[in-house]
Amino acid sequence: MYKSYRTQARTEYEKANRIAKRDFLLSISRGEEGYLQALEDIIQNVEIAKEQNLGIIDIPIERIKGTYYHSRAMSFSSNFYPLMKIDTEFASKWMSLYEIHYKEGISDPIVAYEYLNWFYVVEGNKRVSILKYLNAFSIRGEVKRLIPKWDENDPQIRIYYEFLDFYDKTKINIIWFNKEGKFNELYELIKDYQKRSDFVENKYDELISSVYLPFRKAYRDLAKDRLKLPEEEAFIEYIKRFGLDNVPEIEREMRRQVEILIEELSEEKVKPVTPLFKIPGLLAGTPLKVAFIYNTAIEESAWTYSHELGRRYVQERLKGEIITKCYEKVTNAKIYEQVMEELEKEKFDLIFTTSFDFLYEQQLSAFHNVKFMYFSGYKSPEDINTYFGRMYEPRFLAGMVAGAMTKSNNLGYVASYGIPEVIMGINAFALGARSVNSRARVHVGWTNTWHNSEYERRTAEYLIKDLGVDVITHHQDSAEVLKVGEKYSVYTIGYHYDMREHAPTTYLTSVVWNWGVYYESIIRDVLRGSNFSLFRLFSGSEKIEKFWGGLKSGVVDLAPMSKLVLPQIKNIVELVKYDIKTEEFHPFRGPIFDREGNLRVPEGEDLNDEELIKMDWFVDNIYYS
Structure with a gap:
C-alpha cells in the first residue's frame, strides 16, 4: 500500500511540476512575476502602522498570493505549484505531505501574514502548494495582519482601510474590490440579511456559503468573455436585482438568475466616443502641445534620461512649432490622474508616455481631447496608439x-x-x-x-x-x-x-535608442498633415496603430x-x-x-x-x- 501511495504522490508531483514550468513561462511572457511574490520584498519600503493578531482563521486558498521569504519564493511558480526537480529534497518532502493528505488530510494550520487582504505564508508553503494543486477552497492558518500607514493619496490604501472596517463588521475576507466605496455599498446591502439556519453562528458565514459562492460559481461559468465586470461588483448588482430574501436553493434557479443578470448588464449602451484630436487648431498654425510622462526621475533612470534627451532634441529642432512639457515621477494611479487632469485643462494635443504602467487605467476614458502614444507595443486597448522600436x-x-x-x-x-x-x-x-x-x-x-x-x-x-x-x-x-x-x-x-x-x-x-529622431519624425508628420499612418488617427479613426522604427530609421x-x-x-x-x-x-x-x-x-x-x-x-x- 505504501508503494501505491508513493507512486501516486510521485505521479502528482510530476504533473504539478509540468504545470509549474508552463505557468512560469506564461507569467513572464505577460510581464508578471514568474516566481511567487515575497512579502519581505513587497514591504521593504512600506511603513507599517500596526501589526494585528487575527488568531486562527479560515484563509481562502485563492487569496494566498505568496510566501514571506524571498529565498523560498524561487521554489514555486506564481500559481504556487512546485518548480524544483523530482530528485530534490524539496520534491521528496512535497510528495510525503501529499501522501499524508491522501491518507488523512492536511489539518495542521499554516502560519501567514495578511497584507492588503492577500496572504503570504511563513510556515506551510508545501501544504498550500498541495491544496492549490488539488483546488481546495480554504486552509486554517494562524494569521498576523500588517496594516500600512494611512496615505490619502494612495487609492489602494484607501480601499484597504475601507476593507478593514468591512472585515471588522463581517469577518469576510474572500471578497475584494478595486474601487472605493464598494465595500460600504456591499455592507449596506447585506447588513440586514437574516440567516436561515440556527446551526450557523455568524450570519455572514452563511451568506458566503449559501449565496455568494453559488453566485460566484455560476457567474464564472456563464460570464466568461461575455462580461468583464468583476465578480464582486456583479454580486452587488445581483443583490440589487434579485434581493437576498428569496435566494433560490436550487443551483439551476441561481444560474437562471445569473444568466438574466448577465444579459441585462450586457445590454447597457456604450457611450459614443468623442473625436480624439482637434485638427482645426493644428491647421490654423497653433503650436502643437506635446507632453512627456516619465514614471521615474530623470536622473535616476537611464531609460528616462534617454527619453528626456529626445524631448530636448525635438524641442530645439522644432522651436516655434511645438511646446513641450515633461512630468517626472508619475509613480502611481493617483499622480497619473492628476497629470491627466492638468493636461486636459491645458489642452495638450499629444502625449508620449515612456512606460505602460498606467495603460489600462480607467481614467483614460475621461480625456477625449488628448491623443495618447504609449511606449511598448504588446498592449493595444481601444483609443491608444503604441510606439516601439525594433530593438x-x-x-x-x-x-x-x-x-x-x-x-x-x-x-x-x-x-x-x-x-x-x-x-x-x-x-x-x-x-x-x-x-x-x-x-x-x-x-x-x-x-x-x-x-x-x-x-x-x-x-x-x-x-x-x-x-x-x-x-x-x-x-x-x-x-x-x-x-x-x-x-x-x-x-x-x-x-x-x-x-x-x-x-x-x-x-x-x-x-542604443535615439529618441530625438523618433519624436521628430512623428511630430513633423503630424504638423505637416502628411499621409503618415498616425495622422489618420487624429480624425477619429478607430484603427489602432503600432509605430515601429528600426535601424533604417535611426x-x-x-x-x-x-x-x-x-x-x-x-x-x-x-x-x-x-x-x-x-x-x-x-x-x-x-x-x-x-x-x-x-x-x-x-x-x-x-x-x-x-x-x-x-x-x-x-x-x-x-x-x-
Whole structure:
C-alpha cells in the first residue's frame, strides 16, 4: 500500500511540476512575476502602522498570493505549484505531505501574514502548494495582519482601510474590490440579511456559503468573455436585482438568475466616443502641445534620461512649432490622474508616455481631447496608439559581437520581465550569437524588476561566478551589469545609450535608442498633415496603430564598437547591419526552433510584426534559471 501511495504522490508531483514550468513561462511572457511574490520584498519600503493578531482563521486558498521569504519564493511558480526537480529534497518532502493528505488530510494550520487582504505564508508553503494543486477552497492558518500607514493619496490604501472596517463588521475576507466605496455599498446591502439556519453562528458565514459562492460559481461559468465586470461588483448588482430574501436553493434557479443578470448588464449602451484630436487648431498654425510622462526621475533612470534627451532634441529642432512639457515621477494611479487632469485643462494635443504602467487605467476614458502614444507595443486597448522600436535588430548585431568574442561559449543576459519586448531582445541576441558561433549559449537571469541595483548586481554575479559567462549584457534600467562585468573582467555590452564609461576595460558596444529622431519624425508628420499612418488617427479613426522604427530609421542602433572587437568582426557586423537596413535580411528568418524543439519559423520565412509583438517563446540556445 505504501508503494501505491508513493507512486501516486510521485505521479502528482510530476504533473504539478509540468504545470509549474508552463505557468512560469506564461507569467513572464505577460510581464508578471514568474516566481511567487515575497512579502519581505513587497514591504521593504512600506511603513507599517500596526501589526494585528487575527488568531486562527479560515484563509481562502485563492487569496494566498505568496510566501514571506524571498529565498523560498524561487521554489514555486506564481500559481504556487512546485518548480524544483523530482530528485530534490524539496520534491521528496512535497510528495510525503501529499501522501499524508491522501491518507488523512492536511489539518495542521499554516502560519501567514495578511497584507492588503492577500496572504503570504511563513510556515506551510508545501501544504498550500498541495491544496492549490488539488483546488481546495480554504486552509486554517494562524494569521498576523500588517496594516500600512494611512496615505490619502494612495487609492489602494484607501480601499484597504475601507476593507478593514468591512472585515471588522463581517469577518469576510474572500471578497475584494478595486474601487472605493464598494465595500460600504456591499455592507449596506447585506447588513440586514437574516440567516436561515440556527446551526450557523455568524450570519455572514452563511451568506458566503449559501449565496455568494453559488453566485460566484455560476457567474464564472456563464460570464466568461461575455462580461468583464468583476465578480464582486456583479454580486452587488445581483443583490440589487434579485434581493437576498428569496435566494433560490436550487443551483439551476441561481444560474437562471445569473444568466438574466448577465444579459441585462450586457445590454447597457456604450457611450459614443468623442473625436480624439482637434485638427482645426493644428491647421490654423497653433503650436502643437506635446507632453512627456516619465514614471521615474530623470536622473535616476537611464531609460528616462534617454527619453528626456529626445524631448530636448525635438524641442530645439522644432522651436516655434511645438511646446513641450515633461512630468517626472508619475509613480502611481493617483499622480497619473492628476497629470491627466492638468493636461486636459491645458489642452495638450499629444502625449508620449515612456512606460505602460498606467495603460489600462480607467481614467483614460475621461480625456477625449488628448491623443495618447504609449511606449511598448504588446498592449493595444481601444483609443491608444503604441510606439516601439525594433530593438531586436541591434540586439542581433550585439549577439554577433558576443558570439565572436566569447571563449567559454557562455553568454549572460540579465533580464527584467518576460514580456514580448524583452523576449524579442533575448532571442535576437541568441540568434545573432549563434550565427557566428554554433556553440554559443545564452544564460538568462531574471530580476523581475526594471530597476533594482542589488538584484541586477546579484544576478550578474551569479551568471559570471556560477555559470561562467564571459560576455554579459542586460535589459535593465541602469548600468549596474556593466559595472559588475568590469569588476570581474568579463566583456560587457550596454543598453539605452553608449555605456563605455561604466566599463572602460571590458566594454564591447551598446544597443542604443535615439529618441530625438523618433519624436521628430512623428511630430513633423503630424504638423505637416502628411499621409503618415498616425495622422489618420487624429480624425477619429478607430484603427489602432503600432509605430515601429528600426535601424533604417535611426531610432535604434549599435553604438561604435570598442578597440577590443577585432576588425574582421566589425566588418561582418557592418555587412549584416546594412542587409537589415535594406531589408535583405531579417533577424528572425527561419528555420528557428524553440527550446522544446518545435519549429517556430519555417526555413526562408520571416516572423511578421504581429507574431513578434506577441512573442512568448525562447529559441533553443537559451537557458534560464
